[in-house]
Amino acid sequence: MTTDEPVSSNAVPASRRIVVMGVSGCGKTTIGDLVARQLGVPFLDGDSLHPVENVAKMAAGTPLTDEDRWPWLATVGAELAAAGNRGLVLACSALRRSYRDAIRAQAPDTVFLHLHGSKDVLAARIEGRSGHFMPPALLESQLATLEPLQADEAGVVVDVAEPVDAVVTAALAGISAALAGGVAPPAPLAPPAPLAPPTGTVGTPLRQFDVDLKAAPFNLDDDAIVWIDSTIDAMTLEEKIGQLFINHNNDYSPEYLDGVLENYHVGGMRYRPGPSAAVQEHIRYAQSKTRVPLLIASNPEMGGAGSCDDGTFVCTHLQAGSHPDKSIARQMGQVAGVETAALGCNWAFAPIVDIHYNWRNTVISTRSFGNTPEIVVERAKEYFDGISESPTVCAIKHFPGDGIDERDQHVVTSYNTLGYEEWNRTYGHVYREMIGHGVQSIMIGHIGAPELSRHFRPGTADKEILPATLAPELLQDLLRGELGFNGLILTDASQMIGLTQAMKRKDLVPATIAAGCDMFLFFRNPAEDFQYMMEGYKTGVISEQRLQDALRRILALKASLGLHATAREELVPPVEALGVIGSEAHRAVAAEIADKTVTLVKDTANSLPITPETHKRIRLYGISAGPDFTRADPLAYLDTVKDELEKAGFEVHLFRTAEQREAAGEAGVNFMSIISEEATGDYAEKYDAAFVFANVKGFAQEAAIRIKWSSPMAAEIPWYVTEVPTVFVSLNQPNHLIDVPMVRTVIHAHAGSREAIRATIEKIQGKSGFQGTFNDNVFCDSFDTRL
Incomplete structure (x- = not known):
């Protein structure tokens, strides 16, 4: 027998209850999960049943009393x-x-599997473990408390010093023997089966919350649930692992x-x-x-733009928040939903629900x-309601919230440091508000x-803080x-350094799913990442319960869109549907x-309005951050x-840098x-006014973004x-x-679209009034910016 094949129900009846016992560090969770998988029964970590008072005591290094333990x-x-x-x-000590x-x-037929180890082995394992509330200092207390199984207790003792696969094999054999009654002596260890020991574990969650398919946000009927479960049952292991991934398609060819x-x-x-x-x-x-x-995802953060090259740029999130x-x-949201649905998309990585507390945060x-x-x-509820008018589900982002740190998680791990x-x-x-409003998925930052x-x-060290x-x-x-989210959880892009600096790739890929994410966003190397996820499952990093729950959530999101009941040829609209993309009606909205x-x-110098009649000759400067991706x-x-200024009647003199002139x-x-x-x-004899238009970007390429002038003490600096x-x-x-x-005189036009530029030039001339609003972040916590 190898641990790659389930044990038949004849060997160990699935109806039996098994407690995996032992002191901290013996591997109760890892071995217990693998044993459960072989027996085809659920696994539960008993630590998840501790009340919060017990957890706090253990994390503080205080041994529990019997009064603490009885409940x-x-x-x-x-x-x-x-x-x-x-x-x-x-698993229970x-x-x-x-x-x-x-x-x-309460459960008289329980069999106890005692994972026994020497003090040195156990201490070494505890020292190498992170994310768990049992500190190494409590090992002495546990060893002193331990009372071995007695002759009248149904159970088996297995030495944990051996490889994981050998421990599992011995445990299964001992459990079978123990069912006849009495204590099985320490079982001789069988030759190791081809199963690698677990790697990349990131601590044990206190509790795992399995999906309720009939509850919000899925609200599925019995037929949909039958489809979910029957589809999972029919999948090969490779197909199950594949469902966890969201691919970034870099090629339009059928072969790809x-x-x-x-x-x-x-x-x-x-x-x-690309083109729609x-x-x-x-x-x-x-x-x-x-x-x-x-699931076909897009990033419709600004309308249809970003989902295809000819989509409508409606506005940015900040722009949507800059008017009553x-x-x-x-x-x-409405334009985003209509245009992306016309493409065949059904999943919006939007709206963004981060709060811009730190003006230095540019991401x-x-x-x-x-x-x-x-x-x-x-505004997030409004966007959600608008895009939900189309057959689209949303993924709000980026939990637990960006906007405190000034750095960009694309290039470094950033932190939300609020208490x-x-x-x-x-x-x-x-x-809480967005979950209550029905959001279906959440992207984790x-x-x-x-x-x-x-x-x-409690007691987590700085070095143990993970994204x-x-x-x-x-x-x-x-x-x-605490927030009660029953929907799907997905990672943000997995190439981002905010994730990859945390641990080796082979460890972090399955660790995201083990920690509670349901889907993994983007391969770095498809063959490698797929294998890393597969190995994570086979070695117990991803438990069977966690995999099944993730799969049910993934298929539930698909079923909530009706994909399971839609004919294959109707999943994507006909070519004629593309007529809405970049339409006159949508551009009028923009x-x-x-x-x-x-x-x-x-406008503290009262310079406005500036018109061709009062200030004909304009010196025009442009500022950018240079080429990006x-x-x-x-x-x-x-x-x-320049075109819009000249159409308005201005005479435009465009400044060119030394590099441009060379x-x-x-x-x-x-x-x-x-x-x-x-x-x-x-200068004042040549030009009547100076206009500086800045379109500075740098998204995902630098940790902070400021103006970079063309040269030292550049001529375009004001x-x-x-x-x-x-x-x-x-x-x-x-x-x-x-x-x-x-x-x-400073104006925020929000966008480099022709509509925004035209509206700005009209307002500079006084042809229409400024209606937009702003928050104090624009003054960057400096007195001179208000002058």
Whole structure:
């Protein structure tokens, strides 16, 4: 017999109750889970049944008294008794005879599997373990308490010094023998079966919460549940593991999709944006080739833009929060839903529910509705309601909440450092409201939360703080337990350094699922990551219970969309549906929102209005952060700005840097020569006003974003504010005043779209009024930015 094959029910009746006992560090959870898997019965960690008072005492290094233990032992016995004929393997220290008697009082036929080890072996294992509330100091106390199994107790003793596979084999043989009654002597260890020891475990969750398919957000009927369970039963192990993955499709060819679907059996995909017709055909082919319908995700954070190249840019999240009209967010969601559904998408990685508390945080500065939980909740609900008018489910992000740290989790682990009570008043409030509003899935950020982790795991050291994607206390105890989330949990992109700096790839891939995530976003190397996940299951990092629960949630999300009851050829709309993408009606929505949300942050010199009649000659400057991963020209927006200014009647003189002039063939230019040319005393004789349009980005490429001028003491830095009226317009980031406090007229246009640029130029001329609002983050906590 090997541990790769389930033990037949004739060898060990599934109706039996088995307690895996022993002191801390003996491997009760690992061995117990593997034994349960072989017997085909559920596994439960008895530690999850401790009341919080016991957990706090143990974490503080205080041994439990018998008065502490009796209620817990009664609960353990009740769980075993309630298992009935389905059977149960339960990990519980059960160190004294009296404790075991208390368990047997409710479940008389319980068999005890004692995992025995020397003090040295046990101490070494405890020292190497993280994320558990049992500190090494309590080992002495447990060893002193331990009373070995006696002759009249049904049980078996197994030495844990041997390899895991050998321990499991011996345990199964001993359990079978113990069923005849009495204590089986320490069992001779069988030759090791081909099963590797567990790796990459990240602590044990206090409790695992299995999905309720009939409850929100799934609300499934009996037929859907039958489809879920029968589909899982019919899957091979490879297909089950594949369902855990969401692929990032980097190729539109049929050969590429065939390879992904046939080799990795993925549960979902997010494609690389391109022309809408190509994207739709890509999705249609994928859905036609897979046995189980796919979740097709997109990032419609700004409307249809980002889901395909010709989608409508409606507005940013910040833009939707920068006007009293909350329906702007609903309109953004409506357009996003219509356009992405036309492509064949059914899963939106939106809305974003982070709170922009720290003005230095640039990764969500435009991707947050605002800097208070109230505005975030209000606008996120509106977006959700708007996109839900289309056949779409949402994944809100990024739990436990971005916006405290100034760094970007794409390039470094970031942290939400709020205390438990303050987090509950802010981010916790947002998540409770959105869960109550029916959100179906939650994306987990690679964001650590030290104080939250310590609330659930007192005594956790700094070095043991993990990003939420790997932290069962945040996923299970907090999100599933206290917040009551019954939906699907997925990781954020797995290539992000916020995750990958935590541990080796082979360990972190299965550890995310073990910790409580249901789906894993993006392969790094498909063959490697798939194998890492498979090995994580085979070695017990991912328990059978955890895998089954994840699969049921994944298929439940699909069933909630009706994918199980939709004909394969109808999963993707016909080509004619693409007519809504970038339509005149949607562009009109974008233009109306742009007009409402262009914001005058300050005009302390009373420079506005500026018109062609009063200030004909405009010196135009453009600021960008340089090329990014899109490889697009970072200053291309200046063509639109120049065009709109000239249409308005201005005479535009475009500033070019030394680098631009050299690229155009000029010789003998450098940054000093440009400064000398630009900063001459006749500046005000040549130009009537200066306009600076900034479109600074850097998403996922740097930990912080500030203006980077073209050269040292660059000629485009606003020295000219003392010479002519100067207007600074941001087309993206709201925090530029920290770098240009000398400018007295500052406008936030929110976007580099033609609609936003046109609306801004109209308002500069006084043709329409500024209606947008802003929060104090724009002043960057510095007095001079308000001058």
